[in-house]
Amino acid sequence: MSQTHLFRALPLSALAISLATLAQAADLPVRASAGEVVKQSKPSDWRPLDPNNTLYMELPTGRVVIELAPDFAPQNIANIKTLVKERYFDGLSMLRSQDNYVAQWGDPDAEGASPKPQGSAKAKVVGEFTVPMKNDKHFVRQLDIDGYAPQIGHSNGFPVGRDPKAGTTWLTHCYGMVGVGRNNETDSGNGAELYAVNGHAPRHLDRNITVVGRVVWGMPLLATLPRGGETMGFYGAGETRMQIKSVRLEADVPEAERSHLEVMRSEAPIYQAVIDASRNRGGPWNKFTPKYVELCNAQIPVREHPKD
Amino acid sequence: MSQTHLFRALPLSALAISLATLAQAADLPVRASAGEVVKQSKPSDWRPLDPNNTLYMELPTGRVVIELAPDFAPQNIANIKTLVKERYFDGLSMLRSQDNYVAQWGDPDAEGASPKPQGSAKAKVVGEFTVPMKNDKHFVRQLDIDGYAPQIGHSNGFPVGRDPKAGTTWLTHCYGMVGVGRNNETDSGNGAELYAVNGHAPRHLDRNITVVGRVVWGMPLLATLPRGGETMGFYGAGETRMQIKSVRLEADVPEAERSHLEVMRSEAPIYQAVIDASRNRGGPWNKFTPKYVELCNAQIPVREHPKD
Structure with missing residues (x-):
C-alpha cells in the first residue's frame, strides 16, 4: 500500500x-x-489467494504473483490457464518495457518465422473488454468522482469501473493491473502475450482491451526492467530480453514453495x-x-x- | 509522450x-x-529549455534533465541553485526508491554524525506549497474534471492545479515531477533532498510540499532504480546506493555537452x-x-x- x-x-x-x-x-x-x-x-x-486463480511467474530476479479475476474475463483466463498448464511461457521473455506505461511478455518470435506452438490453447479469444454488471461480485461503490467511468468501486479486491446504463462492468488499468495484448481485431489476443501497467494508470485502455488480473507481489521486478530502445519500449535486436523461467498456477506448486499471500x-x-x-x-x-x-x-x- | x-x-x-x-x-x-x-x-x-533553470544530474547510468519552474517555488529553487553552484550534490546518492511512489536523493548522512556541509545555502526555506495565481503564466485551463483541484491546466509546460477562491496555484504531482523532501515542519526542506514521482501520481501530496519542476529527460534512469529494502523504499545499510556523479546548471555546462531539449x-x-x-x-x-x-x-x- x-x-x-x-x-x-x-x-x-x-x-x-x-x-x-x-x-x-x-x-x-x-x-x-x-x-x-x-x-x-x-x-x-x-x-487468501485462490490457488486456482493465482499465477507465479518466476524470473531470474524473483517471483511475480498475479491474481486472476475470472469473473471479468472467463474465456481469456481459461486460455491463459491452458497455456500455463502446457508450460507455454517457460523460456519465453520480456518483450517490452515502456516507461510510464507497460511491461509486456511473451514469445519474441510470435510474429516471426518459428513461433512457439501454443498446444491446445485457442489462437483467438473473444475480447472481454466489459462483462455484465452482475459479474462484479461484492462490488462496493467508491463515491469519489472519476472521469473515465460513470461509477467506480472495488469488486473482490480489484478496482472496477461500471456503466449502469449499459449494464457493464470492467477492471480498470491501475498500476500493476495485467491485460491481454492484442492487435486491431478485438479477438486477436489470446493471453499468450500479457502486459502489466508500470506507471500512471493508462485508463484510456479501459473498455478497449481485456484485463485479467493484478500483480499482487513482485511488481518492482517488472517496474525496474530496463526500458526497451525501440518504439513503444520494445526491446530491439541488440538488447537483452529477460527470460521467463516459468509460469505456474499456484495450485500446481508444492505447498512448501507457495507464497501464502492474503x-x-x-x-x-x-x-x-x-x-x-x-x-x-x-x-x-x-x-x-x-x-x-x-x-x-x-x-x-x-x-x-x-x-x- | x-x-x-x-x-x-x-x-x-x-x-x-x-x-x-x-x-x-x-x-x-x-x-x-x-x-x-x-x-x-x-x-x-x-x-528550448532555459539554461538558467535546467539541471543536469549525471548518474553512472546517464543524464537526468530537470526543468525548474521558478514561478512556482522561487525561494526553494534559488536555494537549490546555490547548492548546485557549490557542488553540494556531487558524490551524494540515491537514498530511496519506493515502488509506485518516488525516487529520492541527497546526503545519506544528512541526519547522521557528519552531514555534508551546505555552504552558503539556507538550512531552512519557507514551504512554497502554493503560490499566488498570477504566477501561473500562460495558464491554459483543461476542462476535464479533477478530484484533487477546483481547476487544472498547464502553465509554461507544467501541470497545474488552481483554487480561484483561495487565489492560489500549484504544480501537481504527476509522473516525473520533482519536489523538495521535508520533515513535519513546513520550512524543514531546503532543496538538499529532492524526489521524483516514479509511479501513479500521488496527488494527495499537492499543496503539502514544494514542487520545483519536472524530469524532462532520463526519467527511466530514476524509475528503474532497484527498490530499497527499508520502510518507504529507503536503502538500508547493506544495500548499494547509486552515487550521483554531479548536478550542474545547464548554463554552467559547455555548449558542446548540452542536451538541447525542447x-x-x-x-x-x-x-x-x-x-x-x-x-x-x-x-x-x-x-x-x-x-x-x-x-x-x-x-x-x-x-x-x-x-x-
Whole structure:
C-alpha cells in the first residue's frame, strides 16, 4: 500500500514521538493513517489467494504473483490457464518495457518465422473488454468522482469501473493491473502475450482491451526492467530480453514453495476505512487534506500470511 | 509522450498499411493520434529549455534533465541553485526508491554524525506549497474534471492545479515531477533532498510540499532504480546506493555537452490539439474512446532539437 510521507531519513522512533507529542499538545487524537488502519484489521478482514486463480511467474530476479479475476474475463483466463498448464511461457521473455506505461511478455518470435506452438490453447479469444454488471461480485461503490467511468468501486479486491446504463462492468488499468495484448481485431489476443501497467494508470485502455488480473507481489521486478530502445519500449535486436523461467498456477506448486499471500477483502468495512484514511489524511506531516482519493490511489492491501 | 497502442510485436509497416486500409474501407479520415498531431507541429510550437533553470544530474547510468519552474517555488529553487553552484550534490546518492511512489536523493548522512556541509545555502526555506495565481503564466485551463483541484491546466509546460477562491496555484504531482523532501515542519526542506514521482501520481501530496519542476529527460534512469529494502523504499545499510556523479546548471555546462531539449509550448493551440487527440482516440485499435483525459495523462511533449 502507498505510504503518505516524504520524509528526510528520520528514524521511525522520532516519528512516533512527534506523533505522540502533537496529539498531546493539541489535546486531540491524531487521525489514523491508512497504514495504521490496516494494522487494526482482524484475520477475517483478509482472504487468501485462490490457488486456482493465482499465477507465479518466476524470473531470474524473483517471483511475480498475479491474481486472476475470472469473473471479468472467463474465456481469456481459461486460455491463459491452458497455456500455463502446457508450460507455454517457460523460456519465453520480456518483450517490452515502456516507461510510464507497460511491461509486456511473451514469445519474441510470435510474429516471426518459428513461433512457439501454443498446444491446445485457442489462437483467438473473444475480447472481454466489459462483462455484465452482475459479474462484479461484492462490488462496493467508491463515491469519489472519476472521469473515465460513470461509477467506480472495488469488486473482490480489484478496482472496477461500471456503466449502469449499459449494464457493464470492467477492471480498470491501475498500476500493476495485467491485460491481454492484442492487435486491431478485438479477438486477436489470446493471453499468450500479457502486459502489466508500470506507471500512471493508462485508463484510456479501459473498455478497449481485456484485463485479467493484478500483480499482487513482485511488481518492482517488472517496474525496474530496463526500458526497451525501440518504439513503444520494445526491446530491439541488440538488447537483452529477460527470460521467463516459468509460469505456474499456484495450485500446481508444492505447498512448501507457495507464497501464502492474503488480500484485504474490499467488501469489508475496514477497507472502506482504509480508503477514508487516504481521503482524509491526518497526522503531523499533512498540512492539506484533499478529501478525495482517486480510484488508482486507493490500493488494496496485500500481505504475507502473518504466520509465515 | 504516451503511446496509445498495446500491440503484439507487429512491424510498424504493417500498422501503417492497416491504418490506410481502414481509412479507405470506411471512406473516412482516420482521426489523428496524439503522436500524429505532434508531428504536425511547427518549430514555433516548441521552446528550448532555459539554461538558467535546467539541471543536469549525471548518474553512472546517464543524464537526468530537470526543468525548474521558478514561478512556482522561487525561494526553494534559488536555494537549490546555490547548492548546485557549490557542488553540494556531487558524490551524494540515491537514498530511496519506493515502488509506485518516488525516487529520492541527497546526503545519506544528512541526519547522521557528519552531514555534508551546505555552504552558503539556507538550512531552512519557507514551504512554497502554493503560490499566488498570477504566477501561473500562460495558464491554459483543461476542462476535464479533477478530484484533487477546483481547476487544472498547464502553465509554461507544467501541470497545474488552481483554487480561484483561495487565489492560489500549484504544480501537481504527476509522473516525473520533482519536489523538495521535508520533515513535519513546513520550512524543514531546503532543496538538499529532492524526489521524483516514479509511479501513479500521488496527488494527495499537492499543496503539502514544494514542487520545483519536472524530469524532462532520463526519467527511466530514476524509475528503474532497484527498490530499497527499508520502510518507504529507503536503502538500508547493506544495500548499494547509486552515487550521483554531479548536478550542474545547464548554463554552467559547455555548449558542446548540452542536451538541447525542447518542450512543446503548453499555451500553443497545437498542445490543445494533442490533449484533444488523447481525449478522443481514433484509429483502428481503439474500440471505445473515453472523451476524457486525466491531468497526469496529458503529458507535455519533449524532444531533442531536430537539428541535433
